[in-house]
Amino acid sequence: MESIVRVAALTSRISLGDMHKSAEALIEAAQQLGDRAPDLVLLPKYTLTGGSLGDLAQNGQFAKTAGELHPYLGAKLAALGGLFLFTAPAPGGERAYLYREGQLLLDLPAETELGRPLPTFSVGGGTAALFFGDPAHLSLYAREIVESGADLLLLCACEPDRLGYGDRVLRQIKEVSAALGVCCVLSQGGEGDSSAPRLFTAQTAVFECDRLLAFAQAVSGPPAAVCDVDLDIIAGYRRGQTLPAFRRPEPAFSVPVRTGGKKLLRPLGQNPFITRPEQLDELFSLQVKSLAVRMENTGIKGLVVALSGGLDSTLALLVAAGACDRLGLPRSAVTAVTMPGFGTSQRTKSNAEKLCEAVGAKLRKIPIGPAVEAHFADIGHDPQSHNVTFENAQARERTQICLDIANETGALVVGTGDLSEAALGFCTFGGDALANFNVNICLPKTLVRAVCRRLEERFAKAAPFIQDILDTPVSPELLPPDEFGNIAQKTEEILGEYDLLDFILYHHLRYGLPPEKIFYYACAAFGERYTGAYIKEKLGLFYKRFCASQFKRVCAPECAVITDVTLSGGAFAMPGDMGSKTFLEAVEAISV
Structure with a gap:
């Protein structure tokens, strides 16, 4: 993968007054990188002397x-191969040196103004920019960073430590990285430096846009952070940013990365939609607020939810209850x-029924069998014949009932459909795809599940029923149960596991990664659970259904866009009659 750059933010112990010993420590630290074979190694500022020399830094020796x-x-x-960036004293001040395979590629002042x-x-193929200032003040240099066209921002630092400084540095880097869509690599030195009159602490970190990929802080020795940075993800992240258009300078030179034979070194969770449990609380609060605002602005004080006993309608009911509490x-x-x-079933x-009672909502039971049978006779x-007509007639009957009850009572129909269903078209046009306002459409199925589980404590009376719903197989329940009365139509047996499909969905929508890259990451994340052949099959299924389902999405009800990954009509556009050939040919070319 040529777009993946392995970076190492490395520190080594300096020996005050003994630059030869500092150099040997640096070499030893670099050799400990071993078979991780980084393409780029960043060392701290004042690599050989430390930052506490004071006036002696000007001494010619x-x-x-x-x-x-x-x-x-x-x-x-x-x-060791790769690029090595370090600094050392020189006439006129500290200078930075960039070496590759023994060749000096850059020699310039280690200063930023x-x-x-x-x-x-x-x-x-990506641009790296060098920064030698105080990383705690990084945001002041936003214009210079943008003008550099940097994909990788290399922060070569050695600043005095004090209370709260380390946290402030990390906050600054995270904010700048997320705001400007760059990968920030920090190497902050200090191990072996003096503690009087200033104290130095070594720290390394890699932020790829809005995510921390690696972090290390001095505990028992100099810290190092090594990970793989993806230039495709950086480019994809930036597509959603509105950055000023500045003239990009030509880089001084270009070097390729080493490809092949390297095991992926980056955190790769199976659910990339969520990084911290607290985000689930925030997500639910945003859902509640979006519905409450719609009710407040329209003056409507009633809500209708089609409650099936499945995950999506469970969350929609809890959001509706939360909106009523808020108002x-x-x-x-x-x-x-x-x-x-x-x-x-x-x-x-x-x-x-039990969930409704526990939440405190009003329950109405309306069997749809007789009405649907009359409709079958009419047409x-x-x-x-349990075909798509058999299934969709039931979904459309349920939608008609909810819309008519809403008309009768002056209420809003709360949509229950989620992002996974919208992406795969696993919903009925003119049926469950319709509502007055949708609260789940920005959440994939895996995230709906996670939010419901998080809400068990908040809705304590409903917790036992939420738990059983979480344990129930996902199903539209449009085909008759089996001979034992159990659910026969299981969605994940039809489409595939939602965790894999949502993983594909995230990387397709969030970063626009090509099929080959998504397959590579999916194999790295799910290799112990699924075979490469299974992942390839589901990747093809995803593209086929995704392209074929846009006609449903353009008719979707309004919603609040509350996540970065969305198929809302106001935030996502594609032709409704576009074929999937380009994607499927790329999938077919993948070797398993």
């Missing part, structure tokens, strides 16, 4: 010794309608 040492360092590090361009070079309305303002049909029917459909 240090510059003379450094002049002898840095070519030696470049030669010793050559065997406001208004002056940042030095750049190209690695792996000071009784929860009985929510009418939960259960509409058992040909595929409804006793388990989901019971859970729906001449054989009820024994």
